[in-house]
Amino acid sequence: MSAVLDIAMRARTAATELALTTTAVKNAGLMSAATALDAATATVLGANARDVASARDNGTRGALLERLTLTAPRVAAMAQGLRDIAGLPDPVGEMLEQFHRPNGLEIRKVRVPLGVIAVIYEARPNVTADVAGLCIKSGNAAILRGSATALHSNTAVVNAITPALDAAGLPPHSVQLLDDTTREGATELMRLRGHIDLLVPRGGPALIEQIIETATVPYVIDGDGNCHIYVDAEADLAMAGRIVLNAKTSRPSVCNAAEKLLVHADIAEAFLPGMVTTLEAAGVEVRGDARSRAIAPSIRPATDDDWGAEYLDLIMAVRVVADGGAAIEHITRHGSGHTEAIVTENQSTARSFVARCPSAVVAVNASTRFTDGGEFGYGAEIGNSTQRLHARGPMGLRELTTYRIEVWGDGQVRE
């Protein structure tokens, strides 16, 4: 039996028990795991230093290296994340529906775990603790397939928390790290139909493409964020300026950062020159269409490739549009379905934009950066769905569950 299948079969056994494990035991496990992770800080930082040194030797730098690097406060934040998840309501057992039929049958829909959840993710060791915590709390067994670049870090985190989970009475193998970080190992994982109930790929377009073409297991795509802000003719322009600056510059490397700015033609002259100056002062390279460049000449020309791009960087492309309908058309054509925002004081315009927007999340007079499990009060998130099936937007505990339908009778048969 291959190592990947072996892990998956152990995960199934764990999942069967985890589905029946009480909230108290799950929470005790999470609290113990947090304590154990705190206690293992030096070991985790030592392992992480090896990963960081190798990555640096291999030429990794900038945001990628920053995401890989752990510090004592970051390990403490991971442990606190586990405690926060322990504090969230347990979704399992929630009665979603309960009704009687005329023949006396009582039908109940009860929330239950999905089963075995696998996550393929980049070199971000904090994801290891987040995913483990969310899966445990939602009663699912977790298979973690991190990046080779973070293998020492991930191993140290998992080695710290799993003895604590076991000691607290959780089923063995509830959380497993796949140490086969080859592409072949990932491919095998994607094709374990019947063994994996949900695969969440967190990665770039190449991983998503591989999943779509290769996976036979159910998956939810955690996709790109080519997020737009539309500034309407009736916007509070000062508010629009604050929102655009925040959405673009507060953390440009994440998927909920704004990449595109659509400006209503009627206020383009009043709004764009100041906005572009502000963005450029914050280090943003602003690109744009001919109409925007005629108004703010420092804007560089955008190409057709710009409209579909997720920069994840201090770049923003601007386009002047006729109205909200034209903004929706642009978003429908070029967007990635993640998050869009409108800034307007006109409630009717806002409602129309929201109703027509094809994306998972639509913000009105707020930054795109609020699309986040933590900001929504879900605790951590296992990913952000840009597809329509099963879940949309930030995926917290409830998005890691399904339901069982119970039919309670006293001898009913069908005519």
Added chain:
Amino acid sequence: MSAVLDIAMRARTAATELALTTTAVKNAGLMSAATALDAATATVLGANARDVASARDNGTRGALLERLTLTAPRVAAMAQGLRDIAGLPDPVGEMLEQFHRPNGLEIRKVRVPLGVIAVIYEARPNVTADVAGLCIKSGNAAILRGSATALHSNTAVVNAITPALDAAGLPPHSVQLLDDTTREGATELMRLRGHIDLLVPRGGPALIEQIIETATVPYVIDGDGNCHIYVDAEADLAMAGRIVLNAKTSRPSVCNAAEKLLVHADIAEAFLPGMVTTLEAAGVEVRGDARSRAIAPSIRPATDDDWGAEYLDLIMAVRVVADGGAAIEHITRHGSGHTEAIVTENQSTARSFVARCPSAVVAVNASTRFTDGGEFGYGAEIGNSTQRLHARGPMGLRELTTYRIEVWGDGQVRE
């Protein structure tokens, strides 16, 4: 552009409008379509007669021919089905959640249509009307890809209802029949990622296998029903007998018919001889393990292949098990995740069985045959999900929707 892509692009345009169409217009369209279908009865029956004649010439017989054959009452039932769907609550716009965050943001989860739904189905012309009706009511554009065997019938049904839908003000191309019934056409449909938001394959294992290996669009598997009934030591044996007989014989060709009977060892001698006699008198071939055959010698030997089989016929396989735990083990190993039932007077045994059962639907003291959208009060169903992601069990209107997340602010930015 290929015919399949052309249809999909027209469906997207229709879906965008349908999502904004009022309940009143959708219901008026469904009522008009019902009237039009009634009026077209003779035409539909004439087209169906051609399909039936061809199928008979090609050797089709039995249940397959019966499912293909329309009669005036069956056409009337299809029309009534459309009226029934008009009478169901509109799921679109339902507020699933609404809450405020400490920073003043209001977050709303609002139910919205999935978009474009494609259904691949067998030679059952009544499915054409059911799927069209469910998709329209839930605000989705429908692409119907029926069997070549039913092409004349399906074309007649769609030609009857679409002018009525158009006249009632629904978007053109809300319901389209794909008249390319080749395997290549189906393959192309399965790979129209970005164009199809949900594909529901209703068919046998070969179709499911093709979907799993080939599809790039999101799908929900409408899978086999290898349904079990477990008769506990504390069952009311008379009730058990009625339930088993009903679940096996009331309609053996459908997926919610029971295929397997698991009997607690303690009551096997009291229960099996009479049960087997009753089943055999109803024309059922009973197969079984050595223990059951020692008790009821008319039982024929079961082979290993029997335990995983979906007979869809008057055959039932019996096994004597040690207890409910052994029954769950058997179901976990051999079941298809559709529906299982337990017959017991012991509530604690029932609760334990329900909690451990891996299937979508679990019935207590009721026939497996209640797993049905109509029996659950959903109106018609578009399929029955045997997977865990997105939806489980009968899929009615709500299972054809997703949600949009709205973030309403007054200028909030993220720290």
